[in-house]
Each structure stands twice: as structure tokens, then as C-alpha cells.
Amino acid sequence: xxxxxxxxxxxxxxxxxxxxxxxxxxxxxxxxxxxxxxxxxxxxxxxxxxxxxxxxxxxxxxxxxxxxxxxxxxxxxxxxxxxxxxxxxxxxxxxxxxxxxxxxxxxxxxxxxxxxxxxxxxxxxxxxxxxxxxxxxxxxxxxxxxxxxxxxxxxxxxxxxxx
Numbered sequence: 001x002x003x004x005x006x007x008x009x010x011x012x013x014x015x016x017x018x019x020x021x022x023x024x025x026x027x028x029x030x031x032x033x034x035x036x037x038x039x040x041x042x043x044x045x046x047x048x049x050x051x052x053x054x055x056x057x058x059x060x061x062x063x064x065x066x067x068x069x070x071x072x073x074x075x076x077x078x079x080x081x082x083x084x085x086x087x088x089x090x091x092x093x094x095x096x097x098x099x100x101x102x103x104x105x106x107x108x109x110x111x112x113x114x115x116x117x118x119x120x121x122x123x124x125x126x127x128x129x130x131x132x133x134x135x136x137x138x139x140x141x142x143x144x145x146x147x148x149x150x151x152x153x154x155x156x157x158x159x160x161x162x163x
Contacts, residue, residue, distance in 0.1 A: 007033040009092065009116040009148040012141050016088050016114050016150060017041045019160070023087025023111065024048070028102055030056045030070070034090055039063050051093065052076060076102060082109050092116040096125045103131045112152045119147040 010033055017025065017038065024046040027038055030053075038047050047068040051057045057072035064070040073079050076098050082105040089110045091099050099115070106113065115128065118140060123129050128149070132138050135151035139158040150157045 004033065005146060006031060008144045008146050009034065009090075009114060010037060011143075012139075012148045012150050013037060013090055013114050014041065015161070016090075016112050020087045020111055021045075023085070026050075026081055026086040026089045026106075026110070028076075028081075028089070028091050028099075029093030030060050031092065034092060035060050035063065035070075038090070039068055042067070048081065050076075050079060050081065053094070082106055084109070086110040087112070089113040090116075097127065100127045100131055103128075104134065107131075107134045107153065110152075112150055112155055112157060115149045115151065117146045118149040119145055122146070 013034060014037060018041065025038055025042050027034060027047065027049040030049050030051040035049050044067055048071065049060065050071045050073050052073055054072050057070055060070045086109060089106055091103060091113060093099060103113065117126060118128050132151065135153055137152045137156045137158055139150050139161050141148045
């Protein structure tokens with residue numbers, strides 16, 4: 001089977017977006033397989049897409065509109081995304097260890113969080129094993145690599161995905 005390894009999060013992200021349909025969406029790290037998907041599926045919903053790579057932000061700047069904000073941020077730690085509540089958060093940004101820090105900032109600020117690159121062999125780079133226990137519910141999509149996980153403090157995503 002041949003597929004684009006940067007798209008392995010699409011099944012879980014699409015499920016999250018089409019299951020949790022009311023609130024705002026935060027994307028940390030832009031890409032062809034996430035930013036375009038969110039822009040298409042989240043019509044009339046607030047989406048904020050952030051990236052610390054100016055080139056990526058410029059690539060997606062034509063999508064910027066009243067509902068979808070495309071934002072370049074040179075410093076993740078100066079972002080105020082943790083000042084509001086998000087229904088869905090997608091985490092796929094650089095640098096690797098920044099993901100753990102931003103997930104900790106958002107643990108109580110979202111309904112569900114979709115996290116890319118979560119296979120155990122990559123834990124030495126991302127340290128996701130330190131953040132998974134912060135969530136009550138975890139589902140790890142291990143069908144294709146890189147793996148994707150969906151986590152929540154309030155929604156039993158594992159049970160929902162069994163259905």
C-alpha cells in the first residue's frame with residue numbers, strides 16, 4: 001500500500017471534525033493534508049491555524065478569511081491560544097518538544113485533541129508518554145505510520161471509535 005506519510009492523521013482528524021461540529025478548531029502546524037482539510041470541512045466555524053514557519057503560513061495565506069485565521073508565529077510560547085476553549089485541537093508542529101509543552105497548555109482547553117506522530121518509537125523525540133496520562137481518554141490509531149492519537153479529558157473517544 002502506498003500513501004503520503006504526511007497524511008496518516010487524516011482519518012482521525014476528519015472523524016473528529018465531523019463528530020464534534022459546534023465549536024472552534026485550533027491547528028498547531030500547517031500542512032497540505034490538515035489545513036486544506038480543516039478549511040473544507042469547517043465551513044462557517046472558527047479555525048485558527050498557526051505555524052512558526054513563515055513559508056508555510058504564506059502558502060496558506062490565501063485561505064485566510066472571516067472564519068479561518070492563518071497566523072505566522074515566530075515564538076510558540078508567546079501565543080495566547082490557551083486563553084480560549086477549542087472543540088478540536090490538531091497538534092503537528094515543530095520543534096518536536098514544543099508539542100509536549102503546548103499540549104500541556106491546552107489539556108483543559110479543548111474537548112478533543114488529535115496528535116500526529118505518536119508511535120512509541122518516536123517518544124524519545126516528542127515525549128508524548130509524559131502527556132498521555134494527563135487525559136482521561138486516549139485512542140491510538142496504529143493502522144498506519146506515522147501514528148495518530150486522539151485524547152480527551154471529557155469524552156471517551158476510544159469507546160466512540162469502536163462503534
